[in-house]
Amino acid sequence: MGSDEFLFLLAGLKWTVALSAVGFIGGGIAGLAVALARTSEYPLLERVTASYIALFQGTPLLMQLFVVYYGLALIGLKLDAWVAVSIGFTLHASAYLGEIWRGSIEAVPKGQTEAAKALSLNYVSRMKDVILPQAIRISLPATIGFLVQLIKGTSLAAIVGFTELTRAGNIISNQIFAPLLVFGIVGVLYFIMCWPLSLYGARLERQFAAASR
Amino acid sequence: MTGQSSPAATAAAMISMVGVEKWYGDFKALTDIDLSVRTGEKIVLCGPSGSGKSTLIRCINHLEAYQKGEIRVDGILLGDSARTIDAIRREVGMVFQQFNLFPHMTVLENCMLAPMRSLRASKAEAEATARKLLARVKILEQADKYPAQLSGGQQQRVAIARALCMQPKVMLFDEPTSALDPEMVKEVLDTMIGLAEEGMTMICVTHEMGFARQVADRVIFMASGAIVEEAPPAEFFTRPRHERTRAFLGEILRTH
Numbered sequence A: 001m002g003s004d005e006f007l008f009l010l011a012g013l014k015w016t017v018a019l020s021a022v023g024f025i026g027g028g029i030a031g032l033a034v035a036l037a038r039t040s041e042y043p044l045l046e047r048v049t050a051s052y053i054a055l056f057q058g059t060p061l062l063m064q065l066f067v068v069y070y071g072l073a074l075i076g077l078k079l080d081a082w083v084a085v086s087i088g089f090t091l092h093a094s095a096y097l098g099e100i101w102r103g104s105i106e107a108v109p110k111g112q113t114e115a116a117k118a119l120s121l122n123y124v125s126r127m128k129d130v131i132l133p134q135a136i137r138i139s140l141p142a143t144i145g146f147l148v149q150l151i152k153g154t155s156l157a158a159i160v161g162f163t164e165l166t167r168a169g170n171i172i173s174n175q176i177f178a179p180l181l182v183f184g185i186v187g188v189l190y191f192i193m194c195w196p197l198s199l200y201g202a203r204l205e206r207q208f209a210a211a212s213r
Numbered sequence B: 001m002t003g004q005s006s007p008a009a010t011a012a013a014m015i016s017m018v019g020v021e022k023w024y025g026d027f028k029a030l031t032d033i034d035l036s037v038r039t040g041e042k043i044v045l046c047g048p049s050g051s052g053k054s055t056l057i058r059c060i061n062h063l064e065a066y067q068k069g070e071i072r073v074d075g076i077l078l079g080d081s082a083r084t085i086d087a088i089r090r091e092v093g094m095v096f097q098q099f100n101l102f103p104h105m106t107v108l109e110n111c112m113l114a115p116m117r118s119l120r121a122s123k124a125e126a127e128a129t130a131r132k133l134l135a136r137v138k139i140l141e142q143a144d145k146y147p148a149q150l151s152g153g154q155q156q157r158v159a160i161a162r163a164l165c166m167q168p169k170v171m172l173f174d175e176p177t178s179a180l181d182p183e184m185v186k187e188v189l190d191t192m193i194g195l196a197e198e199g200m201t202m203i204c205v206t207h208e209m210g211f212a213r214q215v216a217d218r219v220i221f222m223a224s225g226a227i228v229e230e231a232p233p234a235e236f237f238t239r240p241r242h243e244r245t246r247a248f249l250g251e252i253l254r255t256h
Helices: A003-038 A043-056 A061-072 A081-107 A110-118 A123-160 A165-176 A180-212 B005-011 B053-062 B082-089 B107-119 B125-137 B151-162 B182-197 B209-215 B233-238 B243-254
Strands: B011-024 B027-038 B042-046 B068-073 B093-097 B170-174 B203-207 B219-222 B225-232
Touching: A003 A043, A003 A081, A003 A123, A003 A180, A003 B170, A003 B182, A043 A081, A043 B170, A061 A081, A061 A123, A061 B068, A081 A123, A110 A123, A110 A180, A110 B093, A123 A165, A123 A180, A123 B107, A165 A180, B011 B053, B011 B151, B011 B203, B027 B053, B027 B203, B027 B225, B042 B053, B042 B209, B053 B170, B053 B203, B093 B151, B107 B125, B107 B151, B125 B151, B151 B182, B182 B209, B203 B209, B209 B233, B209 B243, B219 B233, B219 B243, B225 B233
Parallel strands: B042 B203, B042 B219, B093 B170, B170 B203
Antiparallel strands: B011 B027, B011 B068, B219 B225
């Protein structure tokens, strides 16, 4: 395998990182909205978002990507692969992050909300100043764990023709007929992205365990 | 003592509750509560656990909703609208059994948040007020620490200062010393006594009968969600009229 092939893999890696970032940031923003709706104490809003979460947690990610990519094409909305997978991953991440953060918001002791209410803080301030800073801390290990899953999950985008790291590997492997070498390198590249995040997540979890003792 | 609360006294009341009832589902937590508290008056609310005393004071600042009756604070009728709830919460400070300080903020930040957000105080104003009140509860030197670095008694004094930073007209205390180690109870009670001497209108849910004797204008005894008896402390402790009050006092004075 020459340097041209390796650079092609790195170009694929770049799109894996980009897709992970878009999915995580887009999903983070939408996921915060989902989490706030889930904890809003408005029954209708809670039910709608609970169904949304159940839908995305109860179906395979690959099927979600197919629906966005082929399904929207069927109704005449022909999306570029990049746009389609970005939408797919954003929706997927918003449901999972929404559920993780709902749990974290609910894990903040009730007395915190009561104290904030008694001090006449409004909803925005209660969330922004009091609850979310504590919920984010609680959620960090699980959030990082999900990010790792998301990065690895982006490999499914290869199936709808988006040239990220896995598909780049596939292309190179077909050219030089060295699948073990190529996918070995691809695997190492994924590992280099995910392993430090996993370590970081585990360290945060230990810190919180120690702090709450 | 029902003869004391004439209509004139009710009109000048800082807090008035008329016919307040509250249910949790089928369970009636508060039954026909009539209570009028004059400006500057100190009330101690006692009773066995589950008697509704915490629920009663939590209705005053709408941490609990009530289904029937009327509550007014400083003339403002507590309705369901966010505006009246907010208006009342700005006038009513509350201190909790579990302190409920914000753990991710320093002591000073805990005290500055609500005045800045809710009263639109500038940062400098909020900090000046916070420092003044932290000094008053004798804890100014801990201003830059986080709550977890303080003892329970210190945390509760910070919680009192935090509530006072909103310049409330009424302070509600919900078993403020129940979660404290015995050696820390006094520092919190002393702070509350200081506050009482300065004329703050206070309702204290507490089993500290020494505090009640020293500070209270009236002691109110609740059982099963209703007010059973109310009297000035001298009378309440020496000549309780109801059997349930006598039983409760017998129990509490033996263990305290």
